[in-house]
């Protein structure tokens with residue numbers, strides 16, 4: 187009986203999470219999406235606008251603290267993750283794109299790890315709802331991998347808060363065999 191109820195709650199929360207991710211209202215970020223937005227962070231870092239040095243200069247000098255996020259404009263849980271990363275102290279540069287297929291391909295994210303958003307920081311790729319502490323550890327330890335990723339959209343991960351918490355792993359990729367980087 188209790189387990190039944192928990193399963194139903196879990197299903198409902200998961201459904202809510204999925205709905206929130208796919209149907210949240212459009213991002214209010216200004217500016218249209220164009221191909222220029224797809225360029226890597228380093229490209230924008232070398233072209234600071236006159237009189238507007240702060241964010242771009244930060245990109246150039248503190249790339250370990252600037253998280254460049256690629257997401258679709260309607261993804262609610264992506265916005266949730268961005269908020270959590272900001273709360274954790276990362277400067278976040280968001281690029282809204284209608285389709286992330288090419289971004290994920292270029293970033294080398296394996297298909298089985300693909301999630302809703304793809305980010306770059308300090309030369310690494312961060313895929314999906316990875317906790318901020320894991321990103322900091324990645325930057326501190328600098329393993330020889332392409333990046334880390336949280337496959338799927340586990341409830342309880344940052345940006346996917348819910349009535350319960352899934353157990354989930356953050357995996358490394360691009361360094362040979364995928365390995366568990368952190369378990370939550």
Ligand SMILES: [Cu+2]
Pocket residue numbers: 207263264302303315339
């Ligand atoms: Cu998500």
